[in-house]
Amino acid sequence: MKTAVIKYNSxxxxxxxxxxxxxxxxxxxxxxxxxxxxxDRVIFPGxxxxxxxxNYLKARKLDQLIRDxxxxxxxxxxGLQLLCEHSEENxxxxxGIFPVKVKRFIPENSQEFKVPHVGWxxxxxxxxxxxxxxxxxxxxVYYVHSYYAELSEATIARTHYIxxxxxxxxxxxxxxxxxxxxxxxxxxxxLLSNFLSL
Amino acid sequence: xxxxxxxxxxxxxxxxxxxxxxxxxxxxxxxxxxxxKVYSDExxxxxxxxxxxxxxxxxxxxxELVTKVAKAITIPFTVGGGISTIxxxxxxxxxxxxxxxxxxxxxxxxxxxxxxxxxFGSQCIVxxxxxxxxxGIDFVHTHGGRKPTLLKTQAWAKEVADRGAGEILLTSxxxxxxxxxxxxxxxxxxxxxxxxxxxxSGGAGTMAHFKDVFTFGKADAALAASIFHFxxxxxxxxxxxxxxxxxxxxx
Numbered sequence: 001m002k003t004a005v006i007k008y009n010s011x012x013x014x015x016x017x018x019x020x021x022x023x024x025x026x027x028x029x030x031x032x033x034x035x036x037x038x039x040d041r042v043i044f045p046g047x048x049x050x051x052x053x054x055n056y057l058k059a060r061k062l063d064q065l066i067r068d069x070x071x072x073x074x075x076x077x078x079g080l081q082l083l084c085e086h087s088e089e090n091x092x093x094x095x096g097i098f099p100v101k102v103k104r105f106i107p108e109n110s111q112e113f114k115v116p117h118v119g120w121x122x123x124x125x126x127x128x129x130x131x132x133x134x135x136x137x138x139x140x141v142y143y144v145h146s147y148y149a150e151l152s153e154a155t156i157a158r159t160h161y162i163x164x165x166x167x168x169x170x171x172x173x174x175x176x177x178x179x180x181x182x183x184x185x186x187x188x189x190x191l192l193s194n195f196l197s198l
Numbered sequence: 199x200x201x202x203x204x205x206x207x208x209x210x211x212x213x214x215x216x217x218x219x220x221x222x223x224x225x226x227x228x229x230x231x232x233x234x235k236v237y238s239d240e241x242x243x244x245x246x247x248x249x250x251x252x253x254x255x256x257x258x259x260x261x262e263l264v265t266k267v268a269k270a271i272t273i274p275f276t277v278g279g280g281i282s283t284i285x286x287x288x289x290x291x292x293x294x295x296x297x298x299x300x301x302x303x304x305x306x307x308x309x310x311x312x313x314x315x316x317x318f319g320s321q322c323i324v325x326x327x328x329x330x331x332x333x334g335i336d337f338v339h340t341h342g343g344r345k346p347t348l349l350k351t352q353a354w355a356k357e358v359a360d361r362g363a364g365e366i367l368l369t370s371x372x373x374x375x376x377x378x379x380x381x382x383x384x385x386x387x388x389x390x391x392x393x394x395x396x397x398x399s400g401g402a403g404t405m406a407h408f409k410d411v412f413t414f415g416k417a418d419a420a421l422a423a424s425i426f427h428f429x430x431x432x433x434x435x436x437x438x439x440x441x442x443x444x445x446x447x448x449x
Contacts, residue, residue, distance in 0.1 A: 012291060012296065012322070014268065014291075014292060014293070014294045015268060015294055015296065018268050018269045018294060019272070021269065022269070022272075047319055047321065047322075048319055049319070107393070114392075114393050114394060114395055114418065115393055116320070116321060116364065116394075117200065118321070118364070118365065118395050118418070119200050119201060119202075119203050119243070119395070119418065119419070120200070120201045120203065120243055120448040121199065121200045121201065122199065138448070138449060140201065140448040142273070142274060143200075144321045144364075145321075160199065161200055180274075182272075183272065183273060183274045183296065184272070185238070185272045185273055186272070188272060189272060
């Protein structure tokens with residue numbers, strides 16, 4: 001059972017690999033289409049800026065590869081945003097797996113709400129979904145982001161910051177999470193191990 | 199609801215923790231990986247590692263340590279101390295650090311903040327500011343707070359935010375080591391003026407001090423060292439106290 005972690009110009013993929021290692025998963029970091037296609041599941045991590053990341057994916061034809069993929073696929077952080085339709089970050093057309101728009105947090109009161117949204121916040125209103133099975137009672141996950149996906153039909157968990165936003169998306173074989181499960185203590189580990197057993 | 203963060207800070211020299219750690223359950227109190235794991239399991243929200251290694255060749259030891267820590271813990275951690283170039287940052291992030299913290303190098307060459315934020319994203323660039331009150335005016339200090347600069351703290355905090363810092367770690371040299379409480383007024387002034395999170399540091403002595411810095415001080419996170427290392431305030435107890443005082447914390 002091999003998990004491919006898509007290598008692109010995003011920061012900090014190392015921590016995703018270490019988290020998979022802790023869970024005993026066999027993982028490879030790769031941008032080779034054949035390796036990605038033949039993996040049992042695929043993780044699309046991310047940190048960075050949307051348009052640069054999209055350009056990088058297009059230049060290597062990884063955009064079409066991601067759209068065609070059939071096995072369980074998990075986008076993380078920027079990975080979630082890139083799976084959406086469009087991001088306000090530098091007006092970027094994204095992959096369009098989820099018909100959802102990504103917007104920038106705009107605080108009405110900048111003393112109370114800072115941007116980026118940094119720190120531990122809670123997953124709420126969880127849908128019945130295999131990714132969310134048997135999560136611990138404490139549902140805090142670690143966030144670092146300035147842009148968020150709007151609530152949609154594909155939303156299976158929400159978080160509240162300034163307003164409700166999409167914490168986790170699911171459609172067909174695609175799942176995506178805005179927080180960093182690899183940095184989210186026991187809850188994050190459970191989310192990842194649920195993904196590994198999909 | 200976004201929670202307030204509690205951040206233990208470990209001083210590292212040549213790959214070992216220094217400045218006294220007194221954790222009875224540890225086999226080896228000097229091992230940063232073991233200590234990091236204890237804090238991570240106890241519910242610390244993040245960790246900061248401050249490298250005080252003097253020589254450049256011992257830096258490699260730091261990168262190896264960062265990898266060991268990254269493999270062992272499941273919460274974010276920041277590495278600081280002597281970081282000045284893009285290469286330094288790349289090395290530590292690739293080793294597994296989530297954020298890096300810069301201090302003197304930012305003062306000496308403020309453009310490095312813009313450069314690092316562009317290259318790696320603001321989210322992983324923390325600017326540490328050591329501040330001291332001099333005749334009623336707060337001035338930035340470097341070299342572990344020993345060397346005064348002409349920069350006024352409030353203006354410098356705004357500048358680093360404008361240049362792309364993702365967070366500010368504000369240490370009051372006047373309060374550090376006193377255990378008499380955080381610099382709440384200054385922290386509040388800076389936190390209110392900026393749209394990025396402020397981590398308050400220096401002066402923690404009681405659980406009430408944490409409540410004060412989160413309320414009066416408007417801090418987003420609070421950092422401390424010895425009170426955690428010597429178990430004067432266990433993190434789980436601190437968190438239940440804060441929750442009772444209606445401060446939002448992760449438990």
